[in-house]
Amino acid sequence: MSMKHPIIAVTGSSGAGTTTVKHTFEAIFHRENVNAAIVEGDSFHRYTRDEMKRQIEEAEARGERGASHFGPEANLFEDLEHLFRAYGESATGRRRWYIHNEEQSMRRNLPMGTFTEWEDLPVGTDCLFYEGLHGAVQTDTVDVARHVDLLIGVVPTINLEWIQKIHRDTRVRGYSKEAVQDTILRRMHDYVHYIVPQFSRTHINFQRVPVVDTSNPFIARDVPTLEESMVVIRFKDPRGVDFPYLLTMIDGAFMSRANTIVIPGGRLDLAMQLILTPLIWKLMEHRRQAV
8 A cells, every 4th residue: 555656446347337336436536636547457467368268278178177257367467456555655657448349349459359569657646446356356366455445346246247247238338148057167266266255355235236126137127227226335444424415415334343334336436426435535645745
């Protein structure tokens, strides 16, 4: 962790909704005039899309489980920790971008599923902001979480997470439903060992819980909306959290535990603004004092 060069990380699995939280942070950064160096977690995958496909096919031909984007075999965990350490020490480091879709492909003039070249982070940033799968990952040799000053977990219930992934990957990325189901099954071991443990290290978790039937995520026609959900917000350390203020400002909110507030899903953006803005103020104030 660093007073001069703070790091903020939003972590959650594929289809969890981390991009939505990223947009909220970007709005706060813009409003509060915070210059953040943005890092996308997918850029620390080890393989291009075609290389990953070949790795999986070769493993399955040998009767083995193929690598998944949740685990260490398919990711550059050491490089990610090195970036966090370098930024915390001197606001330096290198990043690249993963080409997800056709628009990015045309803008960068690169095929989808590939990476840009590595580049130096911009000079003079106020903080580093990471959004991806592994903002709090730990292994026997890597501890990314220890470098992060503010860790946010985005954790929908598992069936909702699968519904969101199925709909995104079939409708936006063009995969078949069967291919997405195979991916979910192949990732399960790494999900349990590398994704789930992160949420015991986060400072705040936002967990969306649908209040409609999601018992069979593989036949769901639509993704439950925020208005069809409640959001459970858990604070690792509730000291200093003004729960009476939040309960007053967020209509329909209630406390379920001493460190947990539950809100209607439609109030999620408001809740994130109310909760996260003071935390960013605090990080920036500490940075000004240290500099």
